[in-house]
Amino acid sequence: MTTPAGMILGAGDVRIWGMTARERLRRTFARAKLAVVETAPASGGVVLALGGWVYDESLLATLAKRPDAVLVTDDGEAVAAHVPASQVAEASAALESGREPAGLQRLSLAELSYNEALRKREPPVLVRLTPENVRAVEARTFAGSYKGVTDVVTKYWWPVPARIVTRWCAIAGLRPNHVTFIGFLLVLAAFYLFWQGQFGWGLLCGWIMTFLDTVDGKLARVTLTSSAIGNVFDHGIDLIHPPFWWWAWYAGCFGIWAIGTDAAGIALWVILGGYVVQRVIEGIFMRRFGFHVHSWRAFDSFFRLITARRNPNLLILTPAWAIGQPVLGFYLVAIWTGLSLIVHAVQLVQAMAMPRERVVSWLSR
Structure with missing residues (x-):
């Protein structure tokens, strides 16, 4: 099947996240690899979408793969359609007048409620944008950009302040990579x-x-400006820096950088080795079953809130420092890393012992 073109119907002048609804829709088409055209091509398919609406990326990406389909809201209102070039005029007139183009298969929001990339189930964003509901729609699209399975800090502490800062960044024209780079400088500062x-x-x-690490990803998603390079930069930093922080904490506590064979050295080996092995286990699970281990069962999603990753470890180290016991915090992180490694190992063994087709995400059911 050839890739369809995209056409935007209507003005779409209301601004959201520092851009007009029409510009947001243009970016959505571009990310779905649809060329935006002003007039219908001579042949091929065309995805039509109303410019005054805000669409989740997944909606138009799915519609682009479904010829002769119409996207309808929960209220039954037709807002986008994939039609042959020869039917563009007729279908455009129907959509702009609030009618459903005839002879098309309905595509409903209920079919598209599971977002595998963000590991959560919720209705995708599809709403008419007006000057009165801009802030509410921004809140909705921001919430839609959040991962459903993540750590306790990111899930419960950062959403409100991160939404405010993300909006400031969007209006100021800052790109996600700018925020990521500032975060990278802070990684180095914290290590030192x-x-x-x-x-x-x-x-x-x-x-x-850690706060900016939340902001950059959300900024990329709500402004539709994520890129392969930015994704590698962001996730590469996230993956690599935590062990260096814990090594630096060890050096700061004990005044040495070499890892010895005493209790402190063994604790550091547990922290470093446990982190690496847990990541390897996650990679093995992902490669074999096609989804993240923390999306497997409800318990696995809960455990992701507190497993020995960067933010939960900082939650251990911060109060330990506050009471003047950074060494105690270091040993507690080692103990928690060891326990988390055991849980991950059990998860992998349990999954490997089951028929492959039975290992599916509880969020996709």
């Missing part, structure tokens, strides 16, 4: 400060970095 035993300042840099 931990190494020097300046744990309080290091934690401040670390927490700001």
Whole structure:
């Protein structure tokens, strides 16, 4: 099947996340690899969409793969359609007048409620944008950009302030990579400060970095400006830096950088090795079953809230520093990493012991 073109119907002048609804729709088409045209081509398919509406990316991407289909709201209102070039005029007139083009198969929101990339089930965004509901729609699209399975800090602490800062960044024209780069500088600052035993300042840099790590991803999703390079940059930093932070914390606590064979050295090996092995387990699970281990069962999604990753570990280290016991915090992180590794290992063994076709995400059922 050839890739259809995309056409935007109507003005769409109301602004959201620093751009007009029409510009947002143009970016949505572009991310679905649809060329935006002003007039119908001589042949092929065309995806028509009303410019005054805000669409989840998944909706138009799915519609682009469904010829002779019409996208309808929960109220039965037709807002987009995939038709042959020869039917563009007729279908455009129907959509702009609020009618459903005849002879098309309905595509409903209920079919598209599971977002595998963000590991959650919820109705995709599809709403008419007006000057009165801009903030509400921004809140809805921001919530739609959030992963359903993540750590406790990202899930419960950051959403409100991150939405505010994300909006500021969008209006100021900042791109996600700008935010990621600032976060990268804070990664380096936290590492240096931990190494020097300046744990309080290091934690401040670390927490700001974790906050910006939430902002950059949300900024990319709500402004539709994510890129392959930005994704590698962001996730590469996230993947690599935590072990260096914990090594620096060890150096700051004990005044040495070499990893010894005493209790502190063994604890550091547990932290570093446990982190790496857990990531390997996650990779094996993903490769074999095609989805993330933390999306398998309800317990696995719950455990992702607290498993020994960067943010939960910072939640251990911060109060330990606050009471003047950074060494205690270090050992507690080691213990929690060891326990988390055991849970991950059990998860993998359980999955491998089951028929492959029975291992499916509880969120997709």
